[in-house]
Amino acid sequence: MVKQPVADMDLRSSALGNGVSGKPPINRLYQTSTMAALLDAVYDGETTLDELLQHGNFGLGTFNSLDGEMIVTDGVVRQFRAEGLAAEVPGSLKTPFACVTYFEPEKNVTVDTPKDKESFEALVDQLLGNPNLFGAVRFTGLFERVDTRTVFCQCKPYPHMLEVVKKQPTFTMESVSGTMIGFRTPVYMQGVNVAGYHLHFLSEDHKRGGHVTEYKIVKGMLEVATISDLQVQLPRTKQFAQANLNPESLSEAIRIAEGG
Template identity: 40%
Template sequence: MAVTDKSVLYQHGTLSLLVPGLFEGTMTIGELLQHGNSGIGTVQDFNGEMVILDGHAYQVVETGEVHELTAEQSVPFATVHFDDPKVTTHETKLTKADVEQKLLTDYPYKNVFYAVKIRGIFSHMLTRVVQKQEKPYPNLTESTKTQPKFKQENVEGTLIGYYAPELFQGVAVAGYHVHFLSNDHSIGGHVLDYTLAEGDVSIQPFASLQQHFPLEDPAFLKEDFNYAGMSTSINKAEK
């Protein structure tokens, strides 16, 4: 049954399943969008970075091109919510570090999941995009050794993503994990760095996390996860 509660964060798969290279799509975009109209993730075959805005799912591929995903395409891992910010403030001249610290300082949400959304003009934006993988899939560390990077100045667009408490490393990325898509689709992907020239910064905390597992995926069910090295692998690939 689809979740419509705006206080619920919905996640299909876990970030940890990407570590050994479980990149097979196990939920369709059509089904995923029943659980949220905003979010981030990756696509079948670990093929690029996904950005979900206003009920539309976009795939940024290694060439930098942006495609809208169809309902039939699938994802191994994604996190979504129904956009309903608790607070929105207009900010100017903030770096990535400024924004991240400001949200933790100004709001009492360091121990819960919350969504971050910034719509505005970025004087500097740096992203990267994972490359499509072929079967048999390599692990996360191998598959992220080469990641094309994209840089643009004075670009207008939307940053979307999440903060997760340290306790949930493996379920998600502990700390901030955000993606970007410009209004003209000229740049997007996993955000490495940015400077906000001017824009609206929104925060949406969640009372619940609904974790959905790929129960029909035999590879996931049979995998013996190496938890000892998992956090290191995630930090190398995602931060």
């Protein structure tokens, strides 16, 4: 389990030049690589988890060799492998794709009536407003149902992601409490990230979760923040240089890969 030291966070935030000494830059999205690269089997990145945590304490992603799903909550990185269970991970592990921020809610609302995926996203859209900006989302509460999936660790030569997801393990959790976090990405950023909603779930006992494909919430607290500051760190690897980042039917391929 990786947790960012408070002292290191303060030093790094000053180096990032946010203009406020001792405080990390809030609600700025840091991303390593792109979704289009991941789709084209660029499964090996250069960024370690320790390096990733220099840029945020909240987020999601995956691990080198596509070894499961990642969730970052309160500066702690957890890995969901093929069995859907949360695991501790060392800071030396690397990621080929991840998005993190220092999340500070700008709006929050108590949800006291059940909502399915469509009505939940509509509420978040209403709270965030501007559809051309990114949004960070956190919902903590009771779920009637959460469907998740994870991915198997891959071996070289790496298969295309659409081949991988055909065999992905899926799980259904019912009457479960936990936290669902992630990001809303503007449509025009499709391929750089995942247009629309990309959410991961962690159960209240920190034992189960993964990439969310479907859900229905019962009640809880919804928190959101608008993101207009984006930093993308692109790999300088041979694999990334040779990737096809603008394939035909990119949006449809991402929809399939993300379980939409």
